[in-house]
Structure formats: structure tokens, C-alpha cells
Amino acid sequence: MNTTMNQEWMQSLLSSFHNGVIVIDRYNQIVFLNDAAKQLLHLEGEEWKGKDIFALLPETKLPHVAKTGERMIGTEAIIHGRTFLVNRTPFYENGELAGAVAVLQDFNEIEHYRQLSKQMETIIEFSTDGIYVVDGNGITLMVNSAYEQITGFRREELIGRHMEELVREGYFDQSVSLLVLKQKQRISMLQTIGGKKDVIVTGNPVFNEQGDIEMVVTSVRDISELNKLKLELEKAKSFSQLNQHRYTFSVDNREEAMICRSPAMKTLIDKVMQIAAYPTTVLLTGPSGVGKEVIANLIHYLSPRKDAPFIKVNCAAIPESLLESELFGYEKGAFTGAQAGGKIGLFELADGGTILLDEIGEMPLSLQVKLLRVLQEKRIQRIGGRKAKALDVRVIAATNQDLQKQMEAGLFRADLYYRLHVVELYVPPLSERPQDIEPLLDHYFSFFCEQYRIPKKLSPAAKAVLERYHWPGNVRELKNLMENLVVSVPSRCIEPDDLPSHIRRQMESPSASTLKEKVEQYEKQLVFETLEAAPSLRKAAEQLGIDHSTLVKKLQRWGIAKRPRP
Structure with a gap:
């Protein structure tokens, strides 16, 4: 017994405990005290070794545990006028009862931690961000008042319920907590609450000592107003940024403009x-x-x-x-x-x-x-x-x-x-004001390069193709395409080959002169656009309202053996 307890690694382990640890053998002799226990008992040096536990603690119940093997958890004891919470457990050697261990925790420290816990709860409750906490199984543990205000849900509706159940019932369109539990990492995402409010949520996993997720703490911020402000800001920028192709006017003693030529x-x-x-x-x-x-x-x-x-x-x-x-x-x-x-x-x-x-x-x-x-x-x-x-x-x-x-x-x-x-x-379409296409291309391309901090260039050849395009979606289509090119094309310089296929094909088509040629050119464009969106030739034929064999014959007549590349 003594040989085992005197091993250096065991002493080092027990000495590192913040709470006091007392170990006695089955003869009630003290075999180990860690530093915290010595401090609690006002002991110095090694005079305690081999002493009977009753000499230090006359009213201790630790010998009872060493004799009977009965555990005594969470009992109170008064030592030198201070109250402690004591856990007493037996230990065994080779299957036989060998002694008992007592772990002492100062009640003042417990109260201190309770106060800290209460303070943390108050901080969480008064946070302006919504806070949502689930356990390692996805069960809701708590939500704060800000979360209730942002979502309109009451905590009584949520606490104790599994996230999968809440998603099924339409409280959320998706759950960041479940994703965090699955991927075991911090995740941020946009979420729609109750089918109407946009929020940004960030789920943070909290791991235990074994590396398992003990809980997920999610912060929730309402971005509905931010989205509105962003849209208004984009509209304002369309007036306020000046260049040579802008028509200027005065608002609040400031020069504003609209892009036009x-x-x-x-x-x-x-x-x-x-x-x-x-x-x-x-x-x-x-x-x-x-x-x-x-x-x-x-x-x-x-x-x-x-x-x-x-x-x-x-x-x-x-x-x-x-x-x-x-x-x-x-x-x-x-x-x-x-x-x-x-x-x-x-x-x-x-x-x-x-x-x-x-x-x-x-x-x-x-x-x-x-x-x-x-x-x-x-x-x-x-x-x-x-x-x-x-x-x-x-x-x-x-x-x-x-x-x-x-x-x-x-x-x-x-x-x-x-x-x-x-x-x-x-308000005329771009087809009736082609002079505006170039300044609009320059403006929106520069706008998205600056917004996403991506330095890119639109080559003269690509720009020439875009200027000849008929833009059926007008300024909205042009703006969306500029954003697409800036964020999705990997090369720094955008060339004609980087443009969408329906734009390339229109530019590659020979100029139609007769009515028949113009009709066929329009038919080609319609077929190609349908082929891009449809998962198969048969589905494309259904959407076009023609037989599958008719579509195949048209493609063969146009010299296309397979679906054009997107």
C-alpha cells in the first residue's frame, strides 16, 4: 500500500489538485496530504506522516469509509471554524479495501463560484446579442432576453427541446448548433427565423477535457435592418460617385450624379x-x-x-x-x-x-x-x-x-x-440607349472589385463583346453579370472566353439579314439557353414543347453533336 502511494507520479497528481486531499490506510493512519490539505489544516513539514487521522480531525468520518467501503458524498464538515464540502470514497488494492480518500472544498470558494455564475448569467441575459445554448446532444439549455426580442420566441417554447424538432416545426430554416455538433468547429451562417427575419448566427463549440463537445453557444444578431441599409447605401453610391459619364445635380449642397451618356x-x-x-x-x-x-x-x-x-x-x-x-x-x-x-x-x-x-x-x-x-x-x-x-x-x-x-x-x-x-x-431599356452600356460596365465592374477587394481587369475584347450584347435584363442583368465575373472568374484579366456562353454564342453568330435567318438565330438562342438550364436533352425538349427527335435534328443541322458547353 505505502509503496504504491509514495510513487512520485501519484504524489504529483494529487498535489496539483486545488481542493484538499487526505488519504488514510485501513488502520486510520495518514499516508498522504496534498499541499491544499496542509494549508487547510494549518500543517507544515512532514510531522503528519503516519499519524492517526483522529489526532488531526477528532470528529472525522473518514475511518468509517475505510472500514465499511461506504461512500459519503457532498456532506458538510467544520474544520478549524471553517465549513467544507467533503466527498469521502474508499479505494481498493488487489480487490481488497485498502483505505479511504477525502476531498475537501471550501464553502467560501463554492459561494464565490456561485456568485461568478450568477454574474455570468446576468451578463448573458443583458447582452444585446441573442444567446442560444444547447448541450452536446442538441437539447436547448438556455436563451437570453435579447434572443426572445430578436426572434419573437419565448424561452418556454424552446428550453428542453431538441433542435431537430424545432427545425421541423418551422422555428428555424436550419440549425447552426446541429452543424457545429456534426463538424466540431465554429460555424457562422445566415438564418431565417420564423420564415421572416434574417439573422447572422455564430455557433461556438465548448469542449470538455476528453475532447467531446459539452455544449454549443450560439450568438445571434439581427441583420434585417443592415440589409435594408446596405441596399439603400448601394443606391446612394450610384448617385454620389462621380466620373466623366455622370450627370450631376445638387442635393443638400453636395454634388450627386447618375450614370448616363x-x-x-x-x-x-x-x-x-x-x-x-x-x-x-x-x-x-x-x-x-x-x-x-x-x-x-x-x-x-x-x-x-x-x-x-x-x-x-x-x-x-x-x-x-x-x-x-x-x-x-x-x-x-x-x-x-x-x-x-x-x-x-x-x-x-x-x-x-x-x-x-x-x-x-x-x-x-x-x-x-x-x-x-x-x-x-x-x-x-x-x-x-x-x-x-x-x-x-x-x-x-x-x-x-x-x-x-x-x-x-x-x-x-x-x-x-x-x-x-x-x-x-x-425609362428606356439599354437596347434603346447603347451609349450608356460602357459607363455602366466601367462603374459596376469597378464597384464590385472595390467591394470585394479583388483587383481585376476587363479586357478590351471582353468589353467589346459586352457592349454589343442586347441586355434583355437591362441594368439589373448588367450589374449582376459584373458581380458574377468579379467573384467567379479566377484569372485577373477577364477575356471573352470567361463570359457566359449565351453571350459568347450571340456574338459568334453571323449577322442575320433575312427574316428566316433572324428567326433561326432567335431559335438557336432560345434552344441554347434552355439546354443550359435543363438536366438533359429530353427535359430540354419538354420545356421547348417539341419532340426529343426534333431537338436532336435541329442540333445536327446546326452542326452541334452534343450539348454546348456552359
Whole structure:
């Protein structure tokens, strides 16, 4: 027994313990005290060796454990006027009871750690970031108040539940905690909470001494507002960065600009500057992607209302059943499911400022009547309300549809059309203003190089190809392609071969002169675009509405033996 206990490695191990350790043999003789125990018992030197434990601790129960093998865990003991928490356990040698070990922990230290724990809980609770903690099995242990405020979920809904269960029930679209448990590393990701709020979450694994994950601590930050600010910042930059192809104007004693070189866009901006100061209704027309919302921004920021609210509504994005309540609001108890205190509408939020009704052609006829009344009377009445409220709102409507054809088809009211059509501003597609393509290419390519800190160059040959492209998606397509080229092409200099295949093919096609040639050229482009998106020739044929054999024959006639490379 003594030979075993006197081994250097055992003494070194036990001496390193922060808590006091006392070891006796089955004859109640002390065989080991670590430094912490000596300090607790006010002992110096080695005079304790071989002494009976009762000589030092007359009321100790350690001999009882050494005699019976009974464990005594978590009991209190008073030694020299101080209270300790004591764990007493037997130890065995060659299968026989050989003695007992006592581990002593000062109650003052325990209370100190409790206070530290309480302080940490308070810090976590009052953190402005949401905190979500799960154990090593994915069970929710705790969430803080900030998390409840960010997500709208109550901790009672979450604590004690497995993350997989919460994902299945739609609380989260995905769980960073489960990914951390699987990959055993720190992970950050974007997450949608409750199907509506964007947050950035960072899951941090906490490992135990064995290298296993004991828990995952996740911080959650709401970035919904940051996303909105980022979009607004991008729009502002489109005005504020100057170069030789920008049309400048003054806002708040600062020079602002829009990218343009074509006479059509310069005429449009001149007209915007002429009408911006007046509260008249404006109808913005033009194909998708031409920048109608940018023009709406310009009208608002050049108007006396620039410091008032600018509310933007996409009439096509809001379900018809909700659009009326979103626009006009409702009173308490107006309908089943209404908020207890009612809800303010977007028109009221825009009072004193501007409201943009984008995709106005998608507004249902039943709502067009109410919108017309608001425009004529300049008053708003909430759903379920009895009193009308006077409004001072400038209305800008935007559409990529032909509203006159919509009227002829009975889909848009003529009286509303003429009420909106006080000033119409047509934003032409890039095909009608090719002079703007080069400055737009230069601007957006430089913009994304700077944003992502990637030094790249657009070769003259690639730029020439892009200038001849017809840009059916207009400025939106051009901007997205510039971002794609900057982030996805590995080479520093972008050449024609790096451009998307549908652009390369259009440029490689010979110029069509007859109607038949033009039709075939368009047919080729349509077929190639479908082939790129479809997983197989058979699926492409289905999407094109032709037989598989017909598609194969067309490709053979065009000298293409297989699907073109993407």
C-alpha cells in the first residue's frame, strides 16, 4: 500500500489538485496530504506522516469509509471554524479495501463560484446579442432576453427541446448548433427565423477535457435592418460617385450624379429635376430592370420631402388578401386575426413624404377603386374605421406592363390610370440607349472589385463583346453579370472566353439579314439557353414543347453533336 502511494507520479497528481486531499490506510493512519490539505489544516513539514487521522480531525468520518467501503458524498464538515464540502470514497488494492480518500472544498470558494455564475448569467441575459445554448446532444439549455426580442420566441417554447424538432416545426430554416455538433468547429451562417427575419448566427463549440463537445453557444444578431441599409447605401453610391459619364445635380449642397451618356437618359433626368419639386403624381414605365426604382429615389431625394419618409411597396409581392390592410391599415377588431391595437397602414407611414407603388399593374381591381378614392380625396380610412384622416403623400407608381392594354382587357381601371398618368416618365431599356452600356460596365465592374477587394481587369475584347450584347435584363442583368465575373472568374484579366456562353454564342453568330435567318438565330438562342438550364436533352425538349427527335435534328443541322458547353 505505502509503496504504491509514495510513487512520485501519484504524489504529483494529487498535489496539483486545488481542493484538499487526505488519504488514510485501513488502520486510520495518514499516508498522504496534498499541499491544499496542509494549508487547510494549518500543517507544515512532514510531522503528519503516519499519524492517526483522529489526532488531526477528532470528529472525522473518514475511518468509517475505510472500514465499511461506504461512500459519503457532498456532506458538510467544520474544520478549524471553517465549513467544507467533503466527498469521502474508499479505494481498493488487489480487490481488497485498502483505505479511504477525502476531498475537501471550501464553502467560501463554492459561494464565490456561485456568485461568478450568477454574474455570468446576468451578463448573458443583458447582452444585446441573442444567446442560444444547447448541450452536446442538441437539447436547448438556455436563451437570453435579447434572443426572445430578436426572434419573437419565448424561452418556454424552446428550453428542453431538441433542435431537430424545432427545425421541423418551422422555428428555424436550419440549425447552426446541429452543424457545429456534426463538424466540431465554429460555424457562422445566415438564418431565417420564423420564415421572416434574417439573422447572422455564430455557433461556438465548448469542449470538455476528453475532447467531446459539452455544449454549443450560439450568438445571434439581427441583420434585417443592415440589409435594408446596405441596399439603400448601394443606391446612394450610384448617385454620389462621380466620373466623366455622370450627370450631376445638387442635393443638400453636395454634388450627386447618375450614370448616363445617352441623350434619352439625360432628357429623362432633366425632366425629373423639373418635376421633383412639385407634389404631382408620377407614373414610371419601362421594361423590367431598367432602374425605375432608382428614378423614384432621385425624385424623392430632389424634392422638398427628402427628409420625410419614403415608403416602397411592391404590389405584386404582397398577397391580395393582405394588400388592403398593408396599404390602409385597420382598427382594433376590424377582422378575425387583427392585432389587438390595430395597425397603421403604409400610406399613413408615408404621410408628409413619398410612397412608391411598384408593379402597380398587379393591383387587384377591387383595391384600385379604394386607391383612386385616396388619390382624389387625399384622405385615408382604415379598415373597420369610421373616421378619415387627411394625408399629404406624393404617389409614384411604377410598372413594366402596358397599362393601356391592361385597361382594354378590363384588368386596370381607366379612371385610376388617368389619375396616375399626370406625369409619365419612360425609362428606356439599354437596347434603346447603347451609349450608356460602357459607363455602366466601367462603374459596376469597378464597384464590385472595390467591394470585394479583388483587383481585376476587363479586357478590351471582353468589353467589346459586352457592349454589343442586347441586355434583355437591362441594368439589373448588367450589374449582376459584373458581380458574377468579379467573384467567379479566377484569372485577373477577364477575356471573352470567361463570359457566359449565351453571350459568347450571340456574338459568334453571323449577322442575320433575312427574316428566316433572324428567326433561326432567335431559335438557336432560345434552344441554347434552355439546354443550359435543363438536366438533359429530353427535359430540354419538354420545356421547348417539341419532340426529343426534333431537338436532336435541329442540333445536327446546326452542326452541334452534343450539348454546348456552359
